[in-house]
Every structure is written in C-alpha cells, then in structure tokens.
Amino acid sequence: MKNNYDILIIGGGPAGALAAKTAAEAGNTVCLIEKRAAIGTPVRCAEGIGKELLKEFIKPDPRWIAADIERARLISPNGTTISLEQDKAGNEVGYVLDRKIFDRELVWQAAEAGADVIVKTRATAPIMENGAVRGAKVLSVGMPADIRAEVVIAADGTEAQFARRAGLDTVVPLREMMSCAQYLMTDIDIDAGSTDFYLGNEIAPEGYLWVFPKGDRTANVGIGISGRKSRDGSRAKDYLDRFVAKNFPNGKTIEAIAGGVPVCRPLACTVADGLMVAGDAARVVDPITGGGIGNAMLTGRLAAQVASECIAAGNCSKEALMPYDAGWRTSRMGTILERNYKVKEYFVTLDDAKLNTLAESIANISLKEFSVLALIKELITRNPKLLLELKALKDTLS
Amino acid sequence: MSTMLRINRDKCGYCGTCVAVCPEDALELIDVYLSLERECIACGICARACPLGALEVVHEE
Numbered sequence: 001m002k003n004n005y006d007i008l009i010i011g012g013g014p015a016g017a018l019a020a021k022t023a024a025e026a027g028n029t030v031c032l033i034e035k036r037a038a039i040g041t042p043v044r045c046a047e048g049i050g051k052e053l054l055k056e057f058i059k060p061d062p063r064w065i066a067a068d069i070e071r072a073r074l075i076s077p078n079g080t081t082i083s084l085e086q087d088k089a090g091n092e093v094g095y096v097l098d099r100k101i102f103d104r105e106l107v108w109q110a111a112e113a114g115a116d117v118i119v120k121t122r123a124t125a126p127i128m129e130n131g132a133v134r135g136a137k138v139l140s141v142g143m144p145a146d147i148r149a150e151v152v153i154a155a156d157g158t159e160a161q162f163a164r165r166a167g168l169d170t171v172v173p174l175r176e177m178m179s180c181a182q183y184l185m186t187d188i189d190i191d192a193g194s195t196d197f198y199l200g201n202e203i204a205p206e207g208y209l210w211v212f213p214k215g216d217r218t219a220n221v222g223i224g225i226s227g228r229k230s231r232d233g234s235r236a237k238d239y240l241d242r243f244v245a246k247n248f249p250n251g252k253t254i255e256a257i258a259g260g261v262p263v264c265r266p267l268a269c270t271v272a273d274g275l276m277v278a279g280d281a282a283r284v285v286d287p288i289t290g291g292g293i294g295n296a297m298l299t300g301r302l303a304a305q306v307a308s309e310c311i312a313a314g315n316c317s318k319e320a321l322m323p324y325d326a327g328w329r330t331s332r333m334g335t336i337l338e339r340n341y342k343v344k345e346y347f348v349t350l351d352d353a354k355l356n357t358l359a360e361s362i363a364n365i366s367l368k369e370f371s372v373l374a375l376i377k378e379l380i381t382r383n384p385k386l387l388l389e390l391k392a393l394k395d396t397l398s
Numbered sequence: 399m400s401t402m403l404r405i406n407r408d409k410c411g412y413c414g415t416c417v418a419v420c421p422e423d424a425l426e427l428i429d430v431y432l433s434l435e436r437e438c439i440a441c442g443i444c445a446r447a448c449p450l451g452a453l454e455v456v457h458e459e
Contacts, residue, residue: 036429044413120429159417159427172418179415179449227419227447236449258449260415 001118001145005031006311007304008136008149009115010123010162012039014293015279016155017106018057018300019307023153024113026308031147032107032115033138035122035156040103044158044259045293046182046220047099048195048212051092053294057301058109064101066214069093070193072370076359077200077352089370094195096212096220097293106297126152126166132273132317133166151307151316153276155300158260160281166272170281174227176264178207178290181236182222184214184255188248192216198243199355205229206348207290209243221248224261224290226348263287265341270328271321276303284328284337287344288372295337299328340372346389358383401440401457405432409452416444416453 007023009016012034020032036042047066054060070093074082086093111117121140126133127148135148154162160170190196190213198209206226213219223240230236236258244251262283270277278284279296286295306324310316328334350358361382367374380386403424414427425444426435432452445453 035427042412042430122428157414159414161417161423161426164423170418171421174419174443174447177415177419177447179447180413181411181449227415227443230446230449232451235451237451256411258411258413258415260413260418260447260449262418 001140001147002031002116003145003147005029005116005147005149007031007151007153007307008147009033009153009155010136011155011157011279011281012036012107012117012119013103013155013157013279013296014106015281015296015300016153017103017110018297019153019155019278019304020110020115020117021106021113022301022304023308024110024115026304028308028311030110030115031149032110032117033121033123033136033140033147034117034119037120039107039117039119040100043099043255043257045099046210046212046222046290047097047214048094048291049097049293050094050291054095057294057297058106060095061105064098064105065095066098067096067192067212069095069195069213072195072197074359075196075198076356077202078356080356080359080363082359082363082365084367084370084375086370088366089374090368091370093370096195096214098214123156123162126162126275128166133275136162150311151274151276151321153278153300153303153307154281155278155296157280158262160277160283163267163272163275163277163281166275168267168269168272168277170267170277170283172260172262172264172283176262177227178224178261178263179227179230179236180222180224180259180261181240182220182257182259183240183244183253184218185221185244185248185251185253186218188217188219188221188251190217190219199359200352202352203243204239209239221251261285261290261292263290263344266329266337270299270325271318273318274316276307276321276324278303284333286337286340288340288347295333298331298333302327336372343372343376401455403434403438403440403444404454404456405434406452406454407431409450411450411452413449415447415449419443419447
C-alpha cells in the first residue's frame with residue numbers, strides 16, 4: 001500500500017466514487033478506501049433517482065437499472081391517491097437502480113481513471129498537523145497504517161465520523177434522523193411502472209412508506225420514520241411489518257436492510273484545512289424525498305474539481321477549499337435543499353386529517369412539471385390559506 | 399448500580415443509524431458489526447433511533 005497521495009477519499013459510495021474518478025482524471029494521485037469488504041453492499045438505499053439528475057453523471061445502462069418509472073403516486077392516510085404521470089408532465093420521472101451493480105460501476109470507472117481502490121480499510125482518525133488534516137490513520141484488514149494526502153475527501157456516509165473527528169459537528173439530531181427499514185420483496189402485486197409513497201401518522205410518522213418497483217412483482221418496500229417517533233413496538237421495522245402483513249401477506253422477502261437518512265440541514269461548513277465533506281456525510285440529502293444519490297455524485301465531483309485546483313495552486317487551506325462549499329450551496333441543488341427543508345419542517349406538523357384535505361384538493365391534477373416545487377405550487381394554488389399557516393412556504397416559491 | 403448499552407448483534411442490521419446520532423462518538427460500525435469503542439453515557443438516543451430495536455440501555459445492580 002502506498003502511503004502518500006494527492007487526494008485520499010474515505011468511502012466507496014457514489015460521492016466517493018465520483019470524487020475519485022474526477023480527481024484521477026485531473027491527473028492527481030488518488031486513493032479511495034472503503035471500510036466494507038465489498039463495494040456496493042450491503043445496500044442502504046431505496047435506490048430511486050431522477051432520470052435527468054442521473055444523466056448528468058453517467059449514461060444509463062440496463063445492467064444497473066432495475067426499473068424505468070413512468071409515474072409516482074402519493075397515497076394519503078384515507079387512501080386518496082395523487083397520481084403524477086410522466087406523459088402529462090414536462091419532464092421525466094426516474095429510475096430504480098440496482099445499487100450493488102451501480103456502485104461497482106462507479107468505482108470501476110474511478111479505478112479505470114487511475115485511482116487506487118482499497119477495501120476492508122477503515123479510517124480510524126484524521127492525521128492532524130497544526131490544525132490541518134494531512135491524511136488518515138487507517139486499519140487495513142486489521143493492519144494499522146498512515147495514508148497521507150494533500151486533501152482528504154470524507155464521503156463516509158451517514159456515520160460521518162471522519163469529519164467529526166477532524167472537528168466538524170456532524171451529529172444528526174434524533175428528530176431529523178429518519179430511521180429506515182426496507183425489504184426487497186418478490187411475488188407481490190404492484191404497478192411495475194409506479195413509485196408509490198404512502199403518507200400518514202399511522203403509516204409512517206413524519207416520514208413515508210415507499211414501494212419502489214424493481215421489475216415485475218418485485219419491489220423495494222421500505223419506510224422511514226422520524227427518530228423521535230421510534231420506540232419499542234413502533235420502530236421502522238414494526239410499521240413496515242404491519243404494512244406488509246396487510247398489503248403483501250404472501251410476498252417473499254429476499255433481502256432485509258436498515259438505514260438512517262439524515263434530513264437535517266447540510267453541515268454548517270463542508271470544508272476545513274485539508275478536508276472536504278461530500279454526500280450523505282455532508283448531509284446533502286433532500287429533506288422531502290430522502291434522495292441522496294444524485295447530490296452525493298454532485299458534491300463528490302465538485303469537491304474533486306476544487307481540490308485539484310487547490311493542489312495545483314499549492315494551497316489546500318480551508319479558505320482555498322471554500323469555493324467547493326460556496327459552489328454547491330449556491331447551485332440549484334443547494335437552493336432546492338434549503339427550500340425542501342422548509343417544506344419538510346411544515347409537512348411534519350400536519351395531522352392525518354390535514355394531509356387528507358390537502359390530498360383531496362389536488363387529487364385530479366395534471367402537473368406541468370414533475371417536481372416537489374410543482375406539487376407545492378399546485379397545493380398553494382388550491383389552498384391559499386396554506387400561506388397564512390406558514391410564511392416560510394411562501395419563500396419557497398420564489 | 400451501573401448503566402450500559404447492550405447490542406443485540408442478532409437483531410442489528412449494521413446500518414450505522416446509531417453512529418450518526420451518538421453525541422459521544424462512542425459507537426463504531428466496523429464492516430459487519432457494531433462495536434462500542436469509546437465511553438458511553440447511556441443517553442439512549444441510539445436505542446431510540448435504531449430501526450430494528452437492536453440497542454438497549456440496561457441498568458444493572
């Protein structure tokens with residue numbers, strides 16, 4: 001194992017892979033370490049992504065696309081269904097991926113670009129010198145080693161321990177941690193072209209339950225609930241088991257996974273001296289949808305672009321790396337994150353009666369565009385009093 | 399009496415949700431198992447967040 005690189009990347013998910021690929025293509029020496037023994041597994045994801053967002057980073061490939069989605073349905077507590085159809089909207093809906101293959105493809109591309117990839121290697125602490133990150137102390141298949149680098153990109157997902165140990169506050173408040181469980185189920189009656197979102201405080205308090213198809217009669221059936229609603233007997237798994245018993249009693253579960261999705265605001269700052277934070281570790285998950293794959297790839301790539309410039313200029317201080325933080329914050333993604341955070345903070349206050357009323361008000365709409373913003377605009381058009389209830393919602397329309 | 403965190407590894411999905419909410423950075427998700435690596439203050443936040451009910455703060459005489 002080499003012990004000195006231009007850029008060290010912690011984590012082999014979409015953020016780390018895009019960072020590694022971008023950094024290697026720019027001519028840097030790059031090392032990506034992954035603490036698990038295999039890239040892409042175990043999956044901790046519902047695997048949905050918007051088509052347009054995905055295409056910004058990689059050409060869609062049937063090898064890792066499990067389902068092509070034509071519509072999304074929102075199902076309110078009383079069963080009122082809002083159906084958003086791709087052929088009525090001005091843009092495309094999305095794909096459900098096979099993350100095991102997808103993540104491997106991304107890391108494969110990084111390796112092909114010249115990045116070193118090392119699995120079963122865990123960063124235990126940053127190497128700190130004069131307050132700056134200068135690499136990582138690692139355990140590689142149990143062997144301690146130091147890997148030094150000009151810049152470390154922390155893409156270590158929900159746990160986000162690397163940045164934390166470098167002095168950034170990455171702790172997620174309990175109420176903003178979505179506690180999630182998911183079954184990959186087969187032999188179930190589903191609409192293979194529809195991603196379904198079930199809302200309601202009995203179904204999924206302060207979150208939602210999803211059925212994302214992965215082919216005919218097969219789907220990710222999962223749920224996220226707020227950590228503050230999670231207790232013995234009413235945990236994510238309990239809600240999921242109740243839903244499955246009622247809706248898919250004869251389905252077969254071929255994979256059971258769990259996960260935590262942070263729906264807090266992004267980190268206050270995603271750079272420090274010699275350090276950048278990307279993807280879920282930076283808390284750039286969409287607070288409404290819980291989607292994080294696209295934002296991970298975006299921040300991973302941008303981090304590597306800025307890091308490359310800073311290394312070429314010989315200055316990897318926090319100040320020099322700041323264009324990364326400012327770059328994503330002022331991007332379309334940054335704007336959407338802030339807007340959807342405010343929308344989320346409003347929606348978690350709604351009881352089931354209110355959710356039903358809102359759903360009924362837009363049950364037969366045809367959206368011109370397929371997006372959270374379009375949906376919110378339609379809701380407000382039909383329910384002008386919403387603006388009185390929450391001024392922040394008004395700001396989201398600008 | 400002492401309090402401690404008990405990890406039920408048969409229930410644990412080694413997902414790391416607990417790690418991200420721990421105010422003390424006491425938990426470590428190591429490949430396919432969860433480990434209490436540093437001092438735990440038995441606040442119980444991890445046990446609340448766990449999607450599977452694999453964590454429990456226990457009080458012992």
